[in-house]
Every structure is written in structure tokens, then in C-alpha cells.
Amino acid sequence: EPEVTQTPSHQVTQMGQEVILRCVPISNHLYFYWYRQILGQKVEFLVSFYNNEISEKSEIFDDQFSVERPDGSNFTLKIRSTKLEDSAMYFCASLGQGDHEQYFGPGTRLTVT
């Protein structure tokens, strides 16, 4: 069964550093998403990406965040200058045309110290 993959599984970084979280969505999917889940809290939408551009973003997704699909397979989330409160699980998801089920990757646990 096709699956979404994410790397790394765990990233530890110091406050103020840049991090890039990587995702490989399912190959024929067209819609891509990033969600985050702070420990003990609900899953929150960050951004959706379609046709090589951001289609929607949440209030959380401020100027410190950016997304890219550099090569037609990878989908990345960059946080320019991490803060302590960015510590969370970051989930990538993808969706096929006409589908309703978003497939989630296993997540990257980001720890900012």
C-alpha cells in the first residue's frame, strides 16, 4: 500500500536555528498538507499546497514558516528561526484528486531547546 514518508523522525534543534522537515507524499496525489500537534493538544492545520502554491494557511503559519515542493516528489516545511513553542509533532498529509481520505505520514517530532 502506498504511504507518506517523513524524515527525520526526530529533530532536536536550538532556539533560533533553521529546520527543514521533509515529506514524500503518495506519488499521484495532488494536495499536500502540514499539520502540527503540540504534546497533549489537538492536531492543528498549518498549510495546504496545491498546484505548486499555497492554497490556504492558518494563523500559526506566519512568516517564519515556508513550504516548497522543489522536485515534484519532496514536500518540505521550513521553519526559519525556531522558537521553544515550535516543539511539536509535525505531520505531512496528501490527498488524491477526487478522494476524501488524507493519508498522514508518521510525523517528525521537533524538539527546540
Added chain:
Amino acid sequence: RKEVEQDPGPFNVPEGATVAFNCTYSNSASQSFFWYRQDCRKEPKLLMSVYSSGNEDGRFTAQLNRASQYISLLIRDSKLSDSATYLCVVNIVGGYNKLIFGAGTRLAVHP
């Protein structure tokens, strides 16, 4: 008011019990409805979509009441492996399918 509200639980039930989870949503433009399951520190996985007519998948039954903006999930004959957090999820018309998650209801099934 939260967009999607769930009883956080935990629900502690013995094997074989029937357990029901409820969820309400605030945005009447909500278009699609789902129950996801999340195991500890894992990604959410789709359990089932929820339709107005109600739907059943084995031991799991989901119901939607659009007038009351209410969604339910019934689990019959609980198994130890059902222990997880159950997430009520909606998406909004015109929202590029972004998912709005409830905080989840934790279920612990014991022998």
C-alpha cells in the same frame, strides 16, 4: 466556541463493552465528517467517514445529525486493541479539504 468539541475522556471500559463517543461542530458549512484513530505518538489514521444516513463497519457505527451538528461513534464488543484516542474531524466547504480536528476522546479497554 471550539470548532469541534469532544468529551476528552478517558473512557475506561472492560473488553466486550459497548462505548459511544459524541462530537459537536460549530461551522454549519462543514462538508465532510470523519472519525480518525490516533495511537500514542503516532499519526492519525482514518477509521471511517460519516454520512447522514449513518454507516457501519464491523463493530463500528457512525452517525451524523446535520441539524444538531452532532456526530457519534459507537464501538461494540470492545477489544484491547481498540485502546487509542478517537478524533472527530470535519472539513469545510471551499477549504481545500483542510481538516479541523477535535481534541480527541481517549479510550482504554481493559481485560
